[in-house]
Amino acid sequence: MIDFDNKKQVAKAIQYTNVNPNLTKEGLLKHLETCVKYDFDAAMIAPCYVSLAKEVLKGTGIKVATTLNFPQANDTLEMKLAALKALVKVEPDQFDFPPNPGLLIGGREKEYFEEMKQIVEVSHAAGIVVKSMLEFGFLNEKQKVRAAQLACEAGIDWVKQSSGWGVGGCAATVEDVKILKENIQLPCRVKVSGKVNTLEKMQAMFAAGAELVGTSSGPAICDGLAGDPNAY
Numbered sequence: 408m409i410d411f412d413n414k415k416q417v418a419k420a421i422q423y424t425n426v427n428p429n430l431t432k433e434g435l436l437k438h439l440e441t442c443v444k445y446d447f448d449a450a451m452i453a454p455c456y457v458s459l460a461k462e463v464l465k466g467t468g469i470k471v472a473t474t475l476n477f478p479q480a481n482d483t484l485e486m487k488l489a490a491l492k493a494l495v496k497v498e499p500d501q502f503d504f505p506p507n508p509g510l511l512i513g514g515r516e517k518e519y520f521e522e523m524k525q526i527v528e529v530s531h532a533a534g535i536v537v538k539s540m541l542e543f544g545f546l547n548e549k550q551k552v553r554a555a556q557l558a559c560e561a562g563i564d565w566v567k568q569s570s571g572w573g574v575g576g577c578a579a580t581v582e583d584v585k586i587l588k589e590n591i592q593l594p595c596r597v598k599v600s601g602k603v604n605t606l607e608k609m610q611a612m613f614a615a616g617a618e619l620v621g622t623s624s625g626p627a628i629c630d631g632l633a634g635d636p637n638a639y
């Protein structure tokens with residue numbers, strides 16, 4: 408567990424996110440500048456900006472994290488793998504992707520699992536860390552448990568209860584973080600996201616088992632201010 412009185416440790420548990428489709432190159436550069444200023448763990452940005460972010464953040468130790476088939480989740484596996492092939496070429500350190508919730512809800516666990524497994528295999532071979540956004544807003548209790556277990560079995564590095572963009576109130580809850588934590592084992596770990604916009608909320612999520620947070624309120628959290636609840 409990090410020391411929440413230590414700003415450096417707090418910053419190093421934050422992946423500062425701006426994956427808005429209307430983000431311009433200038434906006435991206437400002438975002439990266441903020442990542443450097445606070446020394447966040449990662450800049451979480453859209454795939455179209457990975458190359459530029461890699462160049463700008465070179466030597467800072469700040470990771471470049473991005474997304475795959477985000478936020479919709481329902482491309483075919485073939486499409487996801489083709490996009491992944493292109494993503495591997497621009498060398499992000501990590502990416503977050505949503506496995507298709509409809510497969511799990513429809514009882515097609517094998518396909519749900521297989522999708523994650525194949526994505527993990529390609530990514531790990533390229534040295535890329537993979538996080539699954541399990542979109543708990545779509546799932547009932549039993550499905551949430553299975554989603555976490557299957558992601559862990561498939562070799563996913565980090566499970567996350569939501570992209571922060573899904574349905575069903577995508578705001579993170581302590582209960583959902585606990586479900587993740589209780590249904591995975593190391594080396595799989597828990598990332599949380601969705602309206603985690605204050606230090607207090609981050610602290611509560613970490614007490615429940617999260618070790619990383621994806622948030623658009625990184626600076627506000629570090630400065631002890633309230634983040635923008637309507638950031639997205």
Ligand SMILES: O=C[C@H](O)COP(=O)(O)O
Nearest residue numbers: 571600601602621622623
């Ligand atoms: O980490 C991903 C989400 O987009 C976070 O957004 P949010 O902090 O505005 O809820």
